[in-house]
Amino acid sequence: MSIKMITEEYVSERLKKGIRDEKRGHFDYRKISIKTGTMPNAEGSADVQLGNTRVLVGVKIDIGEPMPDNPGEGTIITSAELLPMASENFEPGPPSPESVEVSRVIDRGIRAAGVVDTKSLGIDEETVWNVYLDIYVLNYDGNIFDAGSLGAVAALLTSKMPKYDNGKVIRDEKMGRLKTNGISTSCTFAKVSGAILLDPNGNEELFAASRLTVSTDENRIRAMQKGLGGYFTQNELDKAIDVSFEKFGALRSVIKESIGD
Amino acid sequence: MRTILVPGELISDKTMHGEGIIVENGKSYASVIGIYDSERQGFIPLESIWSPQQGENVVGVIDEAKLNTYNVNLHSPYKGVIISKYAEGGLSNGDIIEATVRGLDKTGVAVLVRPRVLRGGKLISIKPSKIPRVLGRGNTMIKQISDYTKTSISIGMNGVVWLNGGDIDLATDAIERIQSEAHITGLTEKIGEMLKSNEKR
């Protein structure tokens, strides 16, 4: 059975003195590293380490039927697995509401920014390419949202298209890269003892009253999600959005470096 | 000669007793990864699951206050229990405590005595097999860390460590480094250097 290693009192006293674990400032990320192409059976993959949080993202590309309202356009299907190996507190079984939220928030950030050119995925009237994006949390220490979205974008940007030949998928022959348009990144904040913290670690998330994820590209907000039972003031939201735009450049560089660009 | 052995490997053609050893047909085999010292004819486990020994210090959290007893979560296969009359002034759910193991009861629960509430601070989890290295010979390692960092530290043999005050982050880094480098020579000196170089900053 798990044991609470830390008290709210401890976290809040330290935050009053401006101290965070790993000697971070309120708007600093932990160390990020991304390796792409680690699972060559998948059309794309990325292994992300964000502090002690580790997330593996796999992309599979399959043929399917178009959505009735989007003929000639492919679809992105995103899922997240909070694997029981990642934390004592993750239970095996069907997707929890938490894992569904993670996958949907990451999905919206990517979809709204048009990272994948879904129009390029049409094959003919009845056939399109569908892009399956699976987010696998291998070790949990907070902020799955940003680790997952970094991995998702890196995996998509390095995904290779299988060949389509007369109703058949031929995966040994790749037809160049999946067509993408730009990059989106997300910044997740937690409100802990009244302080707004970027990239909360596991101990900080334990006492988060509220959580906010802001996905942006260079100029626009692309998706947002407020989570947990607490609230944010307008000023807090403004600050979080400003920080998200500020961080975009650095996060984009990390992704670009990982894809060898 | 010292040799590393893993589960299933032969330690000795003779019967041996001790942790991490299984005996079959008079021969002794390792059941955990460990070191066999052929001169001393002893086997020292390198990884192990903690089991309570009489007189050991443990650190845990009260997770249930019953009529006559308190249940203690020891973050291990074993639960702890404190009989209420041994807890002067009473204990509450969520209290972090340090206590001494008196023994195991019939149901395999660790009976704890002399509880002391540890207020404030935080806990970290360390592999129980690495705790002796964290303590150091004659407690030299842990004394060095608390002297430099001015952090109060309580070490549970169950692998739960309590820290409070001083440069708690430096103390945490030092203990986690001992855990990951437990097999390196001259560790006390290396940790000393790490603490000194941080002090100067």
Add this chain to the structure above:
Amino acid sequence: MKSDDIMEEEIELMKNGKRLDGRGPGDLRPMSITANVIKNANGSAYMEWGNNRIIAAVYGPSEALPKHTANPDKAVVKCRYMMAPFSSISEHGRPGMNRRAVEISKVTREVFEHAILVDKFPGCEINIYIEILQSDGGTRAAGITCAAVALASSGIPMRDMPYSVSAGNINETVVIDLNMIEDMASDADMPVAILPRNNEVVLLQMDGSFTKEQFDSAMELIRKSGEYISNLQKKALKEPYEKIIDRYA
């Protein structure tokens, strides 16, 4: 949805004594194991076996929950083998446990119920998680081999460390370690797990066709390959500690 028809045409699995990937009948695919890869777990290991990529992690022993699952005499072993939906060379898999995964989880659990000294931890549970991140045939064998290292790295006592590998029959030649294409087209597939010290067979499944003689030579091949696999498991566990030896030398 159309599936990828890998095996539509007849493939010649063996030519001049060599298999499709150039191996002889008794050759294993290249493999490597690394211990301690998941920080939160009590023990863990990562294994690459041919194109298979596997992570195994162990939690516990801890109090068995819910309480009615507890056994007052010994630890309960719980095991989950699961395949990532992106693990296959062909199409995206369905997420979650299918019947195959449920069965593999069960036979894997039974391997470790024998290997672990379960009577040391009455009332407790030990959780073994095996995630197949990439699959190319023989994942249950690789999962067991990898989980054995994860368990040893956790300090959970075992009577012996099991290894597992499968043997098959390609055109009446007994071969070791089938990859996915061979598995789909061969005349027999027989995954086996063994505790090597006393040669105890703790997993045995088979389908296809073997003569009794072929079965015997398959078992011989499995044991011979097992020596190599066992040594690799030991190396993965010992390497991080080898410096200790230097210290005492």
